[in-house]
Every structure is written in C-alpha cells, then in structure tokens.
Amino acid sequence: MSSSFFQEQSLTWDTLQPQLTITEAPILPLDFWTLQPTAQKALSLFLQHSARSVMMLKADDKADYAELLIPLVRQMLPEERSILGVNYSVAQGDSFSFPQISVEPAKSPEDNFAGRGEVLTALYCDQFQLFGNVKVHPSSQDILLTPGLIHQANGGVLIIDSATLLAQFDLWQRLKHILQTQRFDWYSAHPFKALPCEIPSYSLNTKVIVLGNRTELATLGELDEDLYRFADYAEIESYLSMADMKEQKNWIGYVQNLAKESGVTLDFSSFHKLYQLLVRESENRFLINSSPTVLKNMLLNAATFSQKTFLSAVDFEAVFQQQARQHGFLREQTYADILNEQVYVETDGEIVGQVNGLSVIEYPGTPVKFGEPSRISCIVQFGEGEVVDVERKNELAGNLHSKGMMIAQACLSNILELPSQLPFSASLVFEQSYGEIDGDSASLAIFCVLVSALSDLPLPQHIAITGSIDQFGLIHAVGGVNDKIEGFFTICKRRGLSGKQGVIIPATTIQQLSLSDEVVSAVKNGEFFIFPVEDIYQACELIFQRDLVMEEDKIYEENETPISRLIQQRIDFRAEPAKKSLFNFFRF
Structure with missing residues (x-):
C-alpha cells in the first residue's frame, strides 16, 4: 500500500484531539449548580412539597457534593421558619420514686429539643448521633436527654450518606418510620433493657436527603422494595454535555470559579487542554466529568508541579506526562x-x-x-x-x-x-x-x-x-x-x-x-x-x-x-x- 493511499484513507491530524468551539472565556465565573439545572429544580420541588420527606440523590463524590448542597438548600428554604420541637422537663427520681418527664412546646431556639431548622450533614453517624441518647448517671441515676441530628434538623434538612444506612440498616428502618409518621419515639439502645422511665414522643418535621452512588442506592432499593413509593429520586449528573457553545461557555465559567477558589489563573489554552484530558477519561467529546474533585485536583496538581499560579496548556500537559511516568512501571515492563x-x-x-x-x-x-x-x-x-x-x-x-x-x-x-x-x-x-x-x-x-x-x-x-x-x-x-x-x-x-x-x-x-x-x-x-x-x-x-464480495458490473x-x-x-x-x-x- 502506497503512502498516498494511506493519506487518502486515514484521519487527518487535526481530527485526533477535540477542540472547544468557543473562542474566548466568559467574564463571569459560574457556580456548580448552574451546570445542574435538573438536580436544582428537583431539589426545589422536593423542599416545597409538604408531603414528601426523603429524597434519594445520586451523587458520586459525596463529601464534595454535601458541602455544595448546604448553601443551595439553605437558599431554597424560607428565611423565616417557625420554632419547632419541644422542651423536656425532667423531674429526677429518688430512692422512693421514678423520674418523671414532661413535655411542652418549645418557645425559643434555646429550648432543649427545639428544632433550629438547620441544614446538617452526616456522612457517617451512629444511632446515638442520629437519634439522640438517654444518659443515666451511674451513681445518682439522674437522667439526661441529648438531642440527635434528627432533632437538630427539625424544620430543616438532614443530608446523610447511603453507605451509613447500608452498614447499619436498622438506622434506615427507624429513620423511615420517623419520616413516615412525622413523630419521634424514644427507645432503649439496649435490646434487653428498658428505658428508665416513660419519655413522651413528639412531632418531627424533618426532610432527609440520602446521598449515594448508583450501586449503593440500588442495594438500598433491593433491601427496601417500597423505597421509591416513599422517596423521591434525582441525580447530580456525573457528566456534563459539551455539545453546543452555550454548554461549553457555562463549563468554562465554572472552571474559572474553581480556579479562583484554588488561587490560580488560567490562560485560554488551559481550557482546551483540560477539555482534552477530560475527554480521555469520558471517551466522549460531548460528555465530560462534572466532578469538582477531579477538576480541583487537576488545577492544584498543575499549580504544584509548575510552582506557578498562572497556568497554561503546557503546565497541564507536563502534569499528564509526569503522571504517565509515575504510573508507568507495569506498562514499561509489558512493552x-x-x-x-x-x-x-x-x-x-x-x-x-x-x-x-x-x-x-x-x-x-x-x-x-x-x-x-x-x-x-x-x-x-x-x-x-x-x-x-x-x-x-x-x-x-x-x-x-x-x-x-x-x-x-x-x-x-x-x-x-x-x-x-x-x-x-x-x-x-x-x-x-x-x-x-x-x-x-x-x-x-x-x-x-x-x-x-x-x-x-x-x-x-x-x-x-x-x-x-x-x-x-x-x-x-x-x-x-x-x-x-x-x-x-x-x-x-x-x-x-x-x-x-x-x-x-x-x-x-x-x-x-x-x-x-x-x-x-x-x-x-x-x-x-x-x-x-x-x-x-x-x-x-x-x-x-x-473487495470482500463480488460487485455487479x-x-x-x-x-x-x-x-x-x-x-x-x-x-x-x-x-x-x-x-x-x-x-x-x-x-x-
């Protein structure tokens, strides 16, 4: 086969790397949720719906997304929220009587179990952190009730990790019961030991967002067949569309925002190189990874390796080559x-x-x-x-x-x-x-x-x-x-x-x-x-x-x-x- 034949049949060099169609960077940086309009709308509807109390939110980088969710959810909740919860009054017992616990509506946020309407995250917790605890003094037998995350988020939102619920599935069963009945009942943590006295239950109005990757949510759905009759579902999209100029412009604005937070500045060639490296990971020129963790690591790796705060495509290519060498021992042995x-x-x-x-x-x-x-x-x-x-x-x-x-x-x-x-x-x-x-x-x-x-x-x-x-x-x-x-x-x-x-x-x-x-x-x-x-x-x-087969004429x-x-x-x-x-x- 001649070289001219090769040239005619093969791809040209300028088709081998993707290029952004946008020619200049936008002026205004954009936040992450600008790139996630579907998830943002789903969260807004969930928070406004009085009859829905739990949402399964598919998210891969749970720690980062939990931090990003807090200001978004706070912004969506009404600014003035009524005081929810109760104030527990404990009359300690003595050698002749049991303790007596009474309850009255909370009048201020400082009351014992008053709901503060907070937006809280718990990527890991045990039953005491989540549901509170009844503590009994070992010598005086005095009782102390400590609130859990579910009480503190009364009137607000609790963001929890699905991995915690899978590892301690009994937490999910109790949490689901609370959300369905909108009422909190006290139970003894010891299976063979009763509470020291009767403790009144009280109403809870907490919304819960469960973060998990697709595998974790699928496992939770298998363990609880009625999950999606009770829970809403939404996704933080793992990959962003880059099919048109507007989407590319939004992505560049988001990268500028992350660069500003990371203390670096990018020239325009950097966006092309970042885009090319992300396409290598996604294997799709029209979809690239949306993870803030991935982008932050790429920005900080380039800044650390080049020892500069103004980065160009050359700096990102240098990091790519360094990582290829760093991971290359097994590859080199094979070659x-x-x-x-x-x-x-x-x-x-x-x-x-x-x-x-x-x-x-x-x-x-x-x-x-x-x-x-x-x-x-x-x-x-x-x-x-x-x-x-x-x-x-x-x-x-x-x-x-x-x-x-x-x-x-x-x-x-x-x-x-x-x-x-x-x-x-x-x-x-x-x-x-x-x-x-x-x-x-x-x-x-x-x-x-x-x-x-x-x-x-x-x-x-x-x-x-x-x-x-x-x-x-x-x-x-x-x-x-x-x-x-x-x-x-x-x-x-x-x-x-x-x-x-x-x-x-x-x-x-x-x-x-x-x-x-x-x-x-x-x-x-x-x-x-x-x-x-x-x-x-x-x-x-x-x-x-x-020819593979004979052609007519x-x-x-x-x-x-x-x-x-x-x-x-x-x-x-x-x-x-x-x-x-x-x-x-x-x-x-």
Missing part, C-alpha cells in the same frame, strides 16, 4: 517484553492467518490502564465446521469474548452464503495470553484473521485492528480506543516508524479520540495512520486491497479476485472428490 521478543508481536511484513488486535490492560489495585497489541492467529482445516476458541476452551475468556467470536463466525457464513454446517474447522488463539480476557472489541480482528486463513491472503502486520461487529458486518464502537492506539504506536515508534504503520478503528469512535501530542505529531508528519471503517467491506478493502483482474470468490474456490477444490485412475484401481 519491554514485546520489544525484547519475550512476547512476539510483529509490526512489519505480511503473514497469513495472523493479525495484531488491540486490547486494554488493567491491573487490580492500581490506577494503571494502558493499551497493548495482542497477536491473534488462526489455522484452518477443512472438516466438521467447528471454530475452536482456544481461550474459551481453557476458561480464559468471558462470555462477551465468546459472543464476539460467534458473531464473527455467523457474519462470515452469512456473507459467503455457506450452509449452516461450515465446511471448515478453525482454531483461533490469542497467542501468549496467560490471563483472562473479555469483551467483543476483537471480533473485527477475529473476522479478518479468519478470512485471511480461509482465502490464503496475507495480513499486513504493520496494521493493528480493533472494533466489534454485528451479524450484518457493521462495525460498532469499542472502549479504550485512545489507550489502544497509543499502545500500538509506542511499540512501533520504539522499533522505528516506517511510514506504513497504523490502526483500524470503528468510524463511530472518532468522537472518542483525544490522543497524545506525540501521536498527533506522528500523524501530521505522515509517520503513523488511523483508519476509520464503518463495515467489514471497508475493512477488508483496506487491509487486503480487494465490475470486471476483475486475476490479482483482484474478490475474497469471497477465493474462499469459495478453496472450499470447492477441497470438496471435489479425487479422480479415479488406472493406478488407483490396482492400488491396494
């Missing part, structure tokens, strides 16, 4: 094995029945994630029609991997119009793979290596492939495309870029691209190529330089025979019975 040929991955020449797939490696217990090329090989024998997935046979592959393998097989049978019983047997292997693999992102590579083995056409080893296919040959998006591209690029660069190397990716993943400056520079200089494909027909034309030269025709010729040749001869007749 060293390939470069030292302890793991065999070819990046030059052509081989029949062998292709470079692209995978993402993750190590549990670490934040390490990187791309690694994987050699996939296929051997074909004409026989009973079984396609043997060696990984699956040895229980080294998951269900999604097996699904991709079956789809690749079904797709090929459909295109070749073969009978249900395939007239060949094949063995497919991820060579030198010693751990578990899963996912269907190798199904395009599996299809191509199967086609190569059947047609006896070589595959270029300087092209790596990723993508999932369906039974009709359409190629669909996969995850980790940036890591996959950069992993294969690193191996090629360290061996020496030939000007032919590149990767085939699904066209639908273009919006996921946010590649490193190093890859972008190589593409710009014509040293590396990225080919987007929409279906298997485009993929096969690209790597085999032939097209005349083919001998060296242009469609791949399906080559496969059918081989099948027909093997299926044809051996001709009888006089020699065979007399042969014993």
Whole structure:
C-alpha cells in the first residue's frame, strides 16, 4: 500500500484531539449548580412539597457534593421558619420514686429539643448521633436527654450518606418510620433493657436527603422494595454535555470559579487542554466529568508541579506526562517484553492467518490502564465446521469474548452464503495470553484473521485492528480506543516508524479520540495512520486491497479476485472428490 493511499484513507491530524468551539472565556465565573439545572429544580420541588420527606440523590463524590448542597438548600428554604420541637422537663427520681418527664412546646431556639431548622450533614453517624441518647448517671441515676441530628434538623434538612444506612440498616428502618409518621419515639439502645422511665414522643418535621452512588442506592432499593413509593429520586449528573457553545461557555465559567477558589489563573489554552484530558477519561467529546474533585485536583496538581499560579496548556500537559511516568512501571515492563521478543508481536511484513488486535490492560489495585497489541492467529482445516476458541476452551475468556467470536463466525457464513454446517474447522488463539480476557472489541480482528486463513491472503502486520461487529458486518464502537492506539504506536515508534504503520478503528469512535501530542505529531508528519471503517467491506478493502464480495458490473483482474470468490474456490477444490485412475484401481 502506497503512502498516498494511506493519506487518502486515514484521519487527518487535526481530527485526533477535540477542540472547544468557543473562542474566548466568559467574564463571569459560574457556580456548580448552574451546570445542574435538573438536580436544582428537583431539589426545589422536593423542599416545597409538604408531603414528601426523603429524597434519594445520586451523587458520586459525596463529601464534595454535601458541602455544595448546604448553601443551595439553605437558599431554597424560607428565611423565616417557625420554632419547632419541644422542651423536656425532667423531674429526677429518688430512692422512693421514678423520674418523671414532661413535655411542652418549645418557645425559643434555646429550648432543649427545639428544632433550629438547620441544614446538617452526616456522612457517617451512629444511632446515638442520629437519634439522640438517654444518659443515666451511674451513681445518682439522674437522667439526661441529648438531642440527635434528627432533632437538630427539625424544620430543616438532614443530608446523610447511603453507605451509613447500608452498614447499619436498622438506622434506615427507624429513620423511615420517623419520616413516615412525622413523630419521634424514644427507645432503649439496649435490646434487653428498658428505658428508665416513660419519655413522651413528639412531632418531627424533618426532610432527609440520602446521598449515594448508583450501586449503593440500588442495594438500598433491593433491601427496601417500597423505597421509591416513599422517596423521591434525582441525580447530580456525573457528566456534563459539551455539545453546543452555550454548554461549553457555562463549563468554562465554572472552571474559572474553581480556579479562583484554588488561587490560580488560567490562560485560554488551559481550557482546551483540560477539555482534552477530560475527554480521555469520558471517551466522549460531548460528555465530560462534572466532578469538582477531579477538576480541583487537576488545577492544584498543575499549580504544584509548575510552582506557578498562572497556568497554561503546557503546565497541564507536563502534569499528564509526569503522571504517565509515575504510573508507568507495569506498562514499561509489558512493552519491554514485546520489544525484547519475550512476547512476539510483529509490526512489519505480511503473514497469513495472523493479525495484531488491540486490547486494554488493567491491573487490580492500581490506577494503571494502558493499551497493548495482542497477536491473534488462526489455522484452518477443512472438516466438521467447528471454530475452536482456544481461550474459551481453557476458561480464559468471558462470555462477551465468546459472543464476539460467534458473531464473527455467523457474519462470515452469512456473507459467503455457506450452509449452516461450515465446511471448515478453525482454531483461533490469542497467542501468549496467560490471563483472562473479555469483551467483543476483537471480533473485527477475529473476522479478518479468519478470512485471511480461509482465502490464503496475507495480513499486513504493520496494521493493528480493533472494533466489534454485528451479524450484518457493521462495525460498532469499542472502549479504550485512545489507550489502544497509543499502545500500538509506542511499540512501533520504539522499533522505528516506517511510514506504513497504523490502526483500524470503528468510524463511530472518532468522537472518542483525544490522543497524545506525540501521536498527533506522528500523524501530521505522515509517520503513523488511523483508519476509520464503518463495515467489514471497508475493512477488508483496506487491509487486503480487494473487495470482500463480488460487485455487479465490475470486471476483475486475476490479482483482484474478490475474497469471497477465493474462499469459495478453496472450499470447492477441497470438496471435489479425487479422480479415479488406472493406478488407483490396482492400488491396494
């Protein structure tokens, strides 16, 4: 394949990194809730609804969001709120009588259990902190009633962590009863010991916001099947839309606000770099992480690393490179094995029945994630029609991997119009793979290596492939495309870029691209190529330089025979019975 062909088929360098469409930063900084209008409206309706007392609020960074919720909720509550709660009067007992406790409506916030209408947070608490406590002096037996968070938030809002309720599920059951009845009853903390005397109950009017991630809220819903008959639900969106200029402008205003709080100033190039780095995490140019924790860490990391308060794109790129080195030990060891040929991955020449797939490696217990090329090989024998997935046979592959393998097989049978019983047997292997693999992102590579083995056409080893296919040959998006591209690029660069190397990716993943400056520079200089494909027909034309199936009204030269025709010729040749001869007749 000539370099001109590569240039025509591949992506241009300026499409490999996302760019903001806005050309200048807004003047006014914006707060976080400007970016969360749906959650803000849901909270307002919940606080105004007199009959609703609990809201399940999906939030990932609970500590930060709890702090952000306090001023918002206070702003939404009416400024003048009536005094709620009671004042407990305790007449201590003696050796001849029990203590007597009476109750009267509170007249001022200073009364014993007067509700202050506060907005309180409790990301962790026990039953005494939440519901208060009855303390009995060990010698005098005097009684002291101490209020809990539920009393202090009477007339206000209590923000609590779902993890606390899951760890101590009896807290949720009692809290739910209080919110449903709007009444607080005293209970002994000891299961086999009664209260020292009767303590009157009293009315409570507290609203509770339960913060939790999706998994925690799902678990709470499984434990309490009636949860959402009783509770409202809303979400603090984990990802922000960046599809139009107004949304980008709001995001930049929010970043300016965080930068001001962090004591740093950003030039306009910083917003582009922050956006590119966030797209790498989200793998979507139209959605980026909204977490204030993530953004604050990026700002403070750049300020600390550069020892400056005025930051540019160069400073954020320097931190990105530093973190890549800091997390790079396992990645470098993996690449060293390939470069030292302890793991065999070819990046030059052509081989029949062998292709470079692209995978993402993750190590549990670490934040390490990187791309690694994987050699996939296929051997074909004409026989009973079984396609043997060696990984699956040895229980080294998951269900999604097996699904991709079956789809690749079904797709090929459909295109070749073969009978249900395939007239060949094949063995497919991820060579030198010693751990578990899963996912269907190798199904395009599996299809191509199967086609190569059947047609006896070589595959270029300087092209790596990723993508999932369906039974009709359409190629669909996969995850980790940036890591996959950069992993294969690193191996090629360290061996020496030939000007032919590149990767085939699904066209639908273009919006996921946010590649490193190093890859972008190589593409710009014509040293590396990225080919987007929409279906298997485009993929096969690209790597085999032939049509997959015969097109009508097209005349083919001998060296242009469609791949399906080559496969059918081989099948027909093997299926044809051996001709009888006089020699065979007399042969014993």
